[in-house]
Amino acid sequence: MNAKTLFLAVMLLITPLVVSAQGFAGMGASSDGYALPDRDNRFSFPADHGPHPGFRIEWWYVTATLTGDDGETYGVQWTLFRNALRPTRDPADQIWLGHAAVSTPSGHFHAERLARGGSGQAGVTAVPFRAEIDEWSLAGPNLNNVTLTAQGTEFAYDLSLRADRPFVLQGDRGFSQKSALGLASHYYSQPFYAVQGNISLASGDVRVTGQAWLDREWSSQPLTATQTGWDWISLHLDDGNKLMGYRLRDASGDDYVVGTWITPDGTPAPFAPGDLKMSPNTWARIAGRDVPVGWRVVLPKHDLEVSVNAVYPQSWMPTIVPYWEGPVTVSGTHSGRGYLEMTGYE
Amino acid sequence: MTQTVLHALLSHWTRRPFQFMTLILGLALATALWSGVQAINAEARKSYDNAAGILGGDPVFVRKDGELIAPETFVALRQGGWLVSPVIDGWMPAKDGRVRVLGIDPLTMPLTTPAGGAVGEVEITDFLGETGLILAAPATATRLAQYGARVRAIDGIAPGLAIMDILAAQTTANIDGFTRLTRLPDQPFRQSPLLDIAPDLRLETPGSTADLARLTDSFHLNLTAFGLLSFVVGLFIVNGAVGLAFEQRRPVFRTLRAIGVTTSQLVTLLIFELLAFAVLAGGLGIAIGYIIAAALLPDVAATLRGLYGANVEGTLTLSPAWWLSGLAIAILGTALAAATSLYQVTRLKPLATAQPRAWVRASSSTRRFQLGFAASALCLAFLAGTLGDGLFAGFTLLGSLLVAAALMLPTALSLLLVLGERVTRNGPVMQWFWADTRQQLPGLSLALMALLLALAANIGVSTMVGSFRLTFTGWLDQRLASEVYIGAEDAAQVDDLVAFVTPRVDAVLPIWHTDADILGAPGEIYGIIDHPTYRDNWPMLDAVPDLWDRIAQNKGAMVNEQLARRENLTPGDTIAMPGGWSTTVTGIYSDYGNPMGQIILPLETLILRYPDTDRTDFGLRIAPDDIPDLRRALSEDFGLPPENIVDQASLKSFSLAIFERTFAVSAALNVLTLSVAAIAILTSLLTLASMRLPQLAPLWAIGLSRQTLGRIEFMRAMILAALTFILAVPVGLMLAWVLLAVINVEAFGWKLPMHLFPGDWLWLFVLSLIAAGLAGLWPALRLTRQPPADLIRVFAHER
Structure with missing residues (x-):
């Protein structure tokens, strides 16, 4: 999930949203003209891989944990956000935002791109699948067989992503609830990509192989006014299971922690609030603020008790709205690797 | 002690309030014109910089053939890894002319530019889109009232500029494509070769600032030259007033030295006194300069817009640097004008005679020095004229010719006076008149040099403007x-x-x-x-x-x-x-x-x-x-x-109107310079008049009435002004020639034929006679009303 609703709401690129508790009544169109997530909606692929311009926000989010031919761990992020300025569905009223990053054990490189819809500079088509902004793209015959490319001033990468299992629906068959108040999104993932490719850095090229995770999510609703940020993890465990979890921090202290356990065959098992426990144990000083880069994650239901630690603690994204995003290693009852994202640390 | 000495020194001014006023006025005027012109130039330069810097100094891609860049080319460049941002540069109709349209894409442009800052002041959602906000400086915003609520006034945007979203600019300026693409400073790791994506583009470093500055340089240099000229003329006044005050206070200085005040104490106190005057007059001058600049700026702005398409705000903003430089120039000017007088005080011997001397006495060595200096100025002029290139050389030529002409003036006048004496050799009074006029020449020469410069500048500029106008109208007839x-x-x-x-x-x-x-x-x-x-x-x-x-x-x-x-x-x-x-x-x-x-x-x-x-x-x-x-x-x-x-x-009247406005500023400065020169003559004549009683008393004693003496004094002023005018004509014509054949070619690229306007000279002649007459009238009147007792007392004092 990674609850980027708030992130985008804060993005300032869009009119400050009127944060209101809309409750469960929000079936059908909301008062400001955007479509709202519907619990009875069923995805239809590949059409739903494409954009949903009736919704305010949407993203195509790829994170990859990779091993280089030098034996080091590398992380790659590729994100394309779509923001509607107005509920017109007009391409010119859509703003596209791209984020890309490479993390190594000793560095973090990032880039950011903006484009307006209708300019030909950015967009997404479902068949054949192609998501792009400028020269960055996630494209292939279909979303289970794509190449991923992006670059910045200090890095570039070209990766091939293959998955042989179906997409995993998050939450209630793709309807993902964001708070006890019922704010929600449509959300599915592909956590089973096998990756190979190349990362170019100033120090030279590195051949990499590993795993990648795609998140697809769209919504029109922000978080509640009291939710201040979130901590999100996606873990590839060595036994083949996957774990996605997030903690929505609430100013009231009433954090909302949920997630999904995904078995090796791709069967999702969503958690009830309270199943998963995430608590920070290591902090790092980054960009003038303290950010938790080491976590204790406990999931008694699956006998899991692990430490999740950043590969490179300074994996900071100093973008228009800054946040932390980087690869992590997992140790404890289970081992593995994954990605951590944290927002709202001031 | 210090207080007593200071009191003794300052009492001079309280007894001669008029002299005090001329000193302050001269210095204030000199500072005023100079700082006024500086204020105008600074304002204009700021506007150019604002306009040029609005998008930062990043290099831009333009089509080699100067056509618009297709949006597809922009997308192809972005997809080839080139971080570029489209810009539309056009025009939109507005009240009182047109306004430059600057269409930008805030999503791809460099964020740290002034344009980016302006966009940051509004909601980005209101800015984006075909009917998005139009951002302009407050003065420009009022000219765009027809766009209603879409217009937002933002401080700090260059005048005459409307910033809007690229989509809005396409509609508003009716431009289908992009004028140029800004290349962002940080480019990504890999890029497709430019030749493969957009072979019809070329990268250029933005030169529009330089272009505009170069284009308008001549205009500003012109203004600066005028400012400098009137500053120099103003300094002549100060020099006269300070010299007079020092001469008149020689007895006081002597007395002070005799009762034990050291030279350094005396000089320190005098410097302190001058400094106080400089600050007072400088402040006054800056205030007058502000008024002049504010009055002239709208015309200057109109000229720059009409002639060069350069936008300058019609209102004046003042920086502390401008105030300080105005004060500094006033102090510097005072120092220059008072240097010789101060030097003489240091050499004053306590027991030396208290008789006013030195500067009323003809000195052949001074004249030789002046001629030598004039010769080197002529050499410099020759070098600038033959070897020099560009505007600066042109103005060097102009400046050194003027300096040479001014320095040769006393010698030339003296020769003319000898000639006059030969021609009218009838009677002792006449003979005395010529001889006495020659005797006074050194004392008046600085003021007369000022008059010569002012007159020559006037003749030169009006000949240039007149020739230009005549050629221009004739040319319009042909062209239209x-x-x-x-x-x-x-x-x-x-x-x-x-x-x-x-x-x-x-x-x-x-x-x-x-x-x-x-x-x-x-x-x-x-x-x-x-x-x-x-x-x-x-x-x-x-x-x-x-x-x-x-x-x-x-x-x-x-x-x-x-x-x-x-x-x-x-x-x-x-x-x-x-x-x-x-x-x-x-x-x-x-x-x-x-x-x-x-x-x-x-x-x-x-x-x-x-x-x-x-x-x-x-x-x-x-x-x-x-x-x-x-x-x-x-x-x-x-x-x-x-x-x-x-x-x-x-069409003709429109073209001529632009032309007239262009030279309105020159005309205004011309009049100001001439009036400064008139004040210079007045102060010099007053200076001399008060010192001349000992020389006039014997004439009165042998039977010339005070009225006759007054008339003679008046005539003298008129004759000197007339002779100076006659000498100013060739100097002015030379100036006009340099302006037309050298400066114009360098500044604008066209050479103009020179036409002569003797009718204008006649007017100027009458004007300068009136100025000199008014300046001479007062001392003459004072003489006719001088109580006979004063004249008699001259003999009693036995000085």
Whole structure:
């Protein structure tokens, strides 16, 4: 999930949203003209891989944990956000935002791109699948067989992503609830990509192989006014299971922690609030603020008790709205690797 | 002790409030003109910098052929890994003229530019889109009232500029494409070769600031020269007043020294006194300078807009640096003007005679020094004139010629006075008059030099402006040979319009043109046909003999004088044309008032080479009486909007209006300089008058009445002014020649023929006599009313 609703709401690129508790009544169109997530909606692929311009926000989010031919761990992020300025569905009223990053054990490189819809500079088509902004793209015959490319001033990468299992629906068959108040999104993932490719850095090229995770999510609703940020993890465990979890921090202290356990065959098992426990144990000083880069994650239901630690603690994204995003290693009852994202640390 | 000494020194001023006033006024005037001009220049430069820096200094991609960049090219560049941001540069109609449109894409542009800052002041959602916000400086925003609530006033945006989203700019400025693409400073890791994506683009470092600054440099240099001139003239006044005060206080100095005040104490106190005056007068001068600048700025702004398309805010903002520099120049000026007087005080011996001396006594060594200095100034002028290049050399030539002329003035006047004495050798009074006038010359020479400079500047500038005006009007007559000019509303209307007017007029002459970069600078290309209108009228400076036959055969190209001078072209030369072809220069024509290079091609060549040419404008030959009918038919029967029909007369008056405004500032400064010079004469004469009692008393004693003596004094002022004027005429003409043949060529690229205006000189002569007369009248009147007792006392004092 990674609850980027708030992130985008804060993005300032869009009119400050009127944060209101809309409750469960929000079936059908909301008062400001955007479509709202519907619990009875069923995805239809590949059409739903494409954009949903009736919704305010949407993203195509790829994170990859990779091993280089030098034996080091590398992380790659590729994100394309779509923001509607107005509920017109007009391409010119859509703003596209791209984020890309490479993390190594000793560095973090990032880039950011903006484009307006209708300019030909950015967009997404479902068949054949192609998501792009400028020269960055996630494209292939279909979303289970794509190449991923992006670059910045200090890095570039070209990766091939293959998955042989179906997409995993998050939450209630793709309807993902964001708070006890019922704010929600449509959300599915592909956590089973096998990756190979190349990362170019100033120090030279590195051949990499590993795993990648795609998140697809769209919504029109922000978080509640009291939710201040979130901590999100996606873990590839060595036994083949996957774990996605997030903690929505609430100013009231009433954090909302949920997630999904995904078995090796791709069967999702969503958690009830309270199943998963995430608590920070290591902090790092980054960009003038303290950010938790080491976590204790406990999931008694699956006998899991692990430490999740950043590969490179300074994996900071100093973008228009800054946040932390980087690869992590997992140790404890289970081992593995994954990605951590944290927002709202001031 | 110090207090007592200070009191003794200052008591001089309380007894002579008028002298105090002249000192302060002279210094204030000198500072005023200088700082006024500086304020105007600074304001203009700030506006240029603002306008040019609005998008930062990043290099830009432009089409090699000067055309608009297609949006597809922009996308192709982005997809090839090039971080570029589109910019639309155009115009939109506004109250009192037009406003420059700057269309930007906030999503891709560099964020740290002033334009980015302006966009940051509004909600980005309100800014984006075809009907998004229009951001402009408050003064500019009021001119865009027709756009209603879309306009937002933002402080700090350059005047005459409207910033809007690229989509809004496309509609507002009616531009279908991008003017240029800004290349962001940080480019990504890998990029496709530019030649593969956009071979028709070229990268250039933005030079528009430099262009505008270069274009307007001459104008600002002109103003600066005027400011400097009046500053120098003002210093003559200060020098006179300070010199007089020091002379008159010699007895006081002597007494003070005799009772034990050391030289250094005395000099320190005098410096302190002068410093106080400088600060007081400097403050006053800055205030007057502000008023002058504020009064002149709207005209300057209008001139710059009309002549160069440069936008300058019509209101003045003051920086502390400007205040400080004004004060500094006042103090510096005082120091310069008082240096010799102070030096003399240091050499004062306590027991020396208290008699005023030195500066009323002719000194042949001083004169030799002046002549020597004049000779070196002439050498410098010669070097600048023969070896120098560019505007700076031009002004060096001008400055050193003026300095030389001023320094030679006392010698020249003295020779003229000897001549006068020879011619009117009748009677002792007359003889005494000439001899005494010569005797006074050194004391008056500084003031007379000031007058000479002011008069010469006046003659020079008015000759230049007059010559320019005469040439310009004559040239307009030739150039605007067609009686009526019309423009179709769009390309589709052209054929109908031509069909409509052809039976109604004597001839329809296409005036089609396109904008292009000519040899690396923005320029215009026009097309004309061979027609008697052009054959008979076109203002050629130089051409091949069969120029018009070649035009008829679609051969060759005419270039304007500016371009010819810039690129050193003569008829027969080959010129490389935009679009990668070349042709022969067949003629050079004068094109006054146009800052840009221009090429005229045979019409068919223009259409062939530049198919995108704007083909909507035509000149019509028609009998003047038929113009009203044609106008009516065009607007009522054809439906052409009235603003698309311009007759020759209004076009001419419009052009002349721009011209007049251009020189309004020069005229105003001229008058100010002359009045400063008049004050200089007044102070000098007063200075002398008060010291001359001992010399006049014997004449009174031998029977000349006070009235006669007063009349003689008055005549003297008039004769000296008249002689100075006569000497100023050749100096002024020389100045005019330098302005026309050197400065104009360097600054604008055109050379003007010089015309003489003796009528104007007569006026100036009368004016300078009036100024000198007024200046001489007061001392003369004072003399006639001097109590006889004062005159007698001269003998009793036995000085």
